[in-house]
Amino acid sequence: MENPENPKSAGRRSFLKGGLMGGVALAGAATAGRALAAGDPLITEVQDWNRLLGDGVDAKPYGTPSQFEAHVVRKNVPWLTSDAISSINFTPLHELDGIITPSGLCFERHHGGVAVIEPSAHRLMINGMVDKPLVFTMEDLKRFPRENRVYFLECAANSGMEWRGAQLNGCQFTHGMLHCVMYTGVPLKALLTEAGVKPEGKWLLAEGADASAMTRSIPMEKALDDCLVAFGMNGEALRAEQGYPLRLVVPGWEGNMWVKWLRRLEVGDQPWQQREETSKYTDLLPDGKSRRFTWAMDVKSVITNPSPQAPIKHGKGPLVVSGLAWSGHGTIKRVDVSLDGGRNWRTARIDGPSLPKALHRFYYEFDWDGSELFLQSRAIDEQGLIQPTKDQLRSVRGTNSIYHNNGIQTWYVNKDGGIENVEIS
Ligand code: MTE
Ligand code: CO
Numbered sequence: 001m002e003n004p005e006n007p008k009s010a011g012r013r014s015f016l017k018g019g020l021m022g023g024v025a026l027a028g029a030a031t032a033g034r035a036l037a038a039g040d041p042l043i044t045e046v047q048d049w050n051r052l053l054g055d056g057v058d059a060k061p062y063g064t065p066s067q068f069e070a071h072v073v074r075k076n077v078p079w080l081t082s083d084a085i086s087s088i089n090f091t092p093l094h095e096l097d098g099i100i101t102p103s104g105l106c107f108e109r110h111h112g113g114v115a116v117i118e119p120s121a122h123r124l125m126i127n128g129m130v131d132k133p134l135v136f137t138m139e140d141l142k143r144f145p146r147e148n149r150v151y152f153l154e155c156a157a158n159s160g161m162e163w164r165g166a167q168l169n170g171c172q173f174t175h176g177m178l179h180c181v182m183y184t185g186v187p188l189k190a191l192l193t194e195a196g197v198k199p200e201g202k203w204l205l206a207e208g209a210d211a212s213a214m215t216r217s218i219p220m221e222k223a224l225d226d227c228l229v230a231f232g233m234n235g236e237a238l239r240a241e242q243g244y245p246l247r248l249v250v251p252g253w254e255g256n257m258w259v260k261w262l263r264r265l266e267v268g269d270q271p272w273q274q275r276e277e278t279s280k281y282t283d284l285l286p287d288g289k290s291r292r293f294t295w296a297m298d299v300k301s302v303i304t305n306p307s308p309q310a311p312i313k314h315g316k317g318p319l320v321v322s323g324l325a326w327s328g329h330g331t332i333k334r335v336d337v338s339l340d341g342g343r344n345w346r347t348a349r350i351d352g353p354s355l356p357k358a359l360h361r362f363y364y365e366f367d368w369d370g371s372e373l374f375l376q377s378r379a380i381d382e383q384g385l386i387q388p389t390k391d392q393l394r395s396v397r398g399t400n401s402i403y404h405n406n407g408i409q410t411w412y413v414n415k416d417g418g419i420e421n422v423e424i425s
Contacts, residue, residue, distance in 0.1 A: 002106035092174030112211030131196030156254035184232025217271035252328030286398030301379035312417030327381035341374030
């Protein structure tokens with residue numbers, strides 16, 4: 001790349017021809033790096049940040065991202081809902097790396113706005129078919145042995161707008177009802193054991209303290225397996241948007257069941273058939289019947305970079321393709337990437353921790369020759385379940401569904417590196 005400040009500066013080609021022009025070339029510099037640009041004022045001139053003292057400590061007692069990252073924010077799609085109270089915004093997946101979602105970027109889904117609850121005024125009740133109905137304060141809960149675990153949360157409606165074809169231009173909007181954080185909380189089993197579940201107690205109703213009083217039925221087997229009653233998120237208290245001071249964590253299962261502002265758990269002998277498990281969060285099939293209790297989130301993946309909001313700007317040559325894969329059934333065993341819309345597949349590299357029911361980060365690096373691409377990713381989980389194409393999904397589920405769309409996403413990359421959401425399989 002020529003330095004516009006100095007037409008005689010060394011471009012990449014003359015660097016390769018002329019060898020080292022003084023200075024140190026790092027191992028990677030011959031591939032993705034640039035030639036040393038003689039006369040680059042960013043090197044030759046003393047810059048303000050080098051000349052002037054900066055802010056002292058405590059300028060921001062609670063740190064925030066750099067001002068140059070101000071574009072990295074959650075976004076909503078105003079036409080999706082009629083107001084912001086019962087609405088959704090989306091995690092900017094294309095701006096993130098690794099597997100942990102920063103707390104302030106976790107998408108929000110509220111049915112009645114954000115409840116503001118002073119922790120000393122919060123109570124969690126366990127009632128119904130138990131030996132000893134109990135009420136816990138937040139202080140009581142913090143006296144139980146606690147655990148730290150990393151899980152993804154995906155709204156059942158994630159990718160729901162894409163059922164009948166490509167619609168929203170960006171993985172933030174097609175896949176951003178997704179986050180993954182470390183929770184700190186008390187295993188639900190410990191609280192239920194304290195209350196003593198009666199033998200006929202096979203179901204649990206979880207209820208929120210917000211204006212929507214979100215209620216969902218959860219089978220006792222799951223409640224006693226890996227659910228948490230969480231007060232912490234990424235090492236600090238839950239954010240208000242995520243249910244402060246207390247939320248239910250239902251690993252691998254649809255986000256709607258992860259009741260925020262959790263205030264009551266009732267033990268019963270059958271499901272309650274609440275609105276959110278009958279008229280909503282059921283999957284209408286082609287024959288007019290509906291599937292219900294489709295709790296687990298199936299194996300899924302998406303390429304987050306490059307993608308419509310993050311086009312290729314550097315031209316031909318080394319390109320890092322990156323994305324996320326996850327499964328509500330456990331860990332991800334393998335992720336494949338295709339450059340040609342699913343004709344040929346190559347194995348991607350999973351990097352970072354591989355934790356059950358958590359996001360996995362994958363990379364696929366190659367030399368882009370500047371030709372058109374149809375980028376896809378396909379995840380396979382530890383149970384051997386393979387992410388389907390959208391056509392395969394529709395052949396079973398039809399086109400009436402909103403929820404549980406785990407179909408393979410395609411990004412069309414044009415010769416200039418511009419990217420669009422398309423569908424080819
Ligand atoms: N819990 C309560 N009390 N109220 C709600 O509106 N929304 C649910 C679930 N729990 C909701 C709730 C839905 S549909 C989802 S997808 C997740 O919370 C979203 O969690 P988040 O806002 O932390 O991303
Ligand atoms: Co949801």
